[in-house]
Amino acid sequence: MTAVTVGSGPAPVSGALTDQAPGACAADAAESECLVRIRGLRFSHGPRVIFDDVDLDIRRGSVTAVMGPSGTGKTTLLKLISGQLRPDAGTIEVDGEPVHALRQSALFELRRRMGMLFQSGALLTDLSVFDNVAYPLREHLRLSPPVVRKLVLLKLEAVGLRGARDLMPNELSGGMARRVALARAIALDPMMILYDEPFTGQDPISMGVLVSLIRQLNDASRLTSIVVSHDVRETASIADYIYVISNGRVMAAGTPATIAAERSEWVRQFMDGLPDGPVHFHYPAPDLAADLLTRGVG
């Protein structure tokens, strides 16, 4: 089995975190301090190794950013944490429960305490904004319609879209759709929210709104947030702790200040957005001259 990698990086940060910071929990941290604990995670997709012996912790109440170039498995990490995918090896514990070993009923019970903001929003297209936010409330709680209405309006107010309650998803802009999805994600007052590329394709105003919303919601509702993104500046501005992953490993971990001061060539290339460096511009390929002289049409 061969790992498909682009470029080469520095020695990865092995397992334990590099420093004790607001977003990290110590190796011997109590369960109450550490909400997510990943140990020895291995995951492959066909011949491609996505994660190779990754250790990672998420501290309760923190905003933790997981950054890295496209295709490094950031979304896969969220799917592993939420139990949508099962690891090939290693353990993933969320709130003390082994996600990788839970049966569907136990997993669904755990997911009622999690919210996830998908990159596309994943709103149900045949339901209005109001009904989308009300959906998890109606599914899991036996509340009277007036109570559901009040809760939905409060959640929509939190994301600034109370006035858009009667719109259908196809009438929303991309930024509005994500805010509605965020209102739906917090409908059941979860302990943790997973954000999958929340800033991709957003105009500066929508991006600014989402950035401040994530931080405000985290602090006001005492949530734990995991933000997967490759928008370095925006994500670093709200994160308590940052993991930079690539080539199936954790390349760097620390507070935004630690990462900003990191001298590693690879981390500098990613954080500063340099076009060439340890991560090559070109995908691995045979020599150009030899390739051009080869007969064939493909």
Add this chain to the structure above:
Amino acid sequence: MAFKALRRGARAVANAVLDPVAELGRSGLKALAGLGRAHLLLLHILAGSAEVLWRPRLLLAQVFNVGVLSVLIVAVSGLFVGMVLALQGFYVLSQFGAEESLGVMVAASLVRELGPVVTALLVAGRAGSALTAEIGLMKATEQLAGLEMMAVDPVRRILTPRFYGGLIAMPLLVALFSAVGVLGGYFVGVGLLGVDDGAFWSQMQSKVDFREDVVNGVIKGLVFGVVVTWIALFQGHDSTPTSAGVSRATTRAVVHAALAVLALDFVLTALMFGN
């Protein structure tokens, strides 16, 4: 040197022979794996059957989508098929002086064969393809994953009501097709070709058996309803979540459902009407 060339040549010949065999094996394994996934999905759908009892509105909505929205195409098709049957039947029967048997011929053909088969093909093309595209797009736009993250089983909540919607709607549509077809045959046979009105209905009444012909036709409709809806839902659920993937799945759903209906019709006819 010569030995190396000989070895290369032998390897090339072996590859030319073995590659198609390996490809055949791969295709066979892929088909078997698909069949296994389809059966697992059916079990998952059936395991959620209680869902449709707890939430009858979900079921009613799907009976409307699959059934009511297909009424027009099924009724119009039934009318024309019945009219054509009467025209063709009259031509053949008149050569033997048996025009009065036109009603029997039209009704028996419709309730036994054409009603269930043509209705199933029409439903596969209209409602089946719509189901596949809907489920495939829900998968591509992460709506199914979104439901899972809300701790809602998408198979039970989305697929099971659609399955039972198809199951209930199909026999009703088959009955509608046959009834309208008989009327179409009546208009042409009695109205245009001058077959005796009383003979048309009385012969039909005496020769078409309710249990043997009508009930068996409805049973065929039920079986076709299961197969067409199951294939449509599986293809959507198993589709690659891209626009090309959903498009391919929709085509596959219609083609597989049509072939399955025609093959099953032969088996059912042999079981029901063979001696």
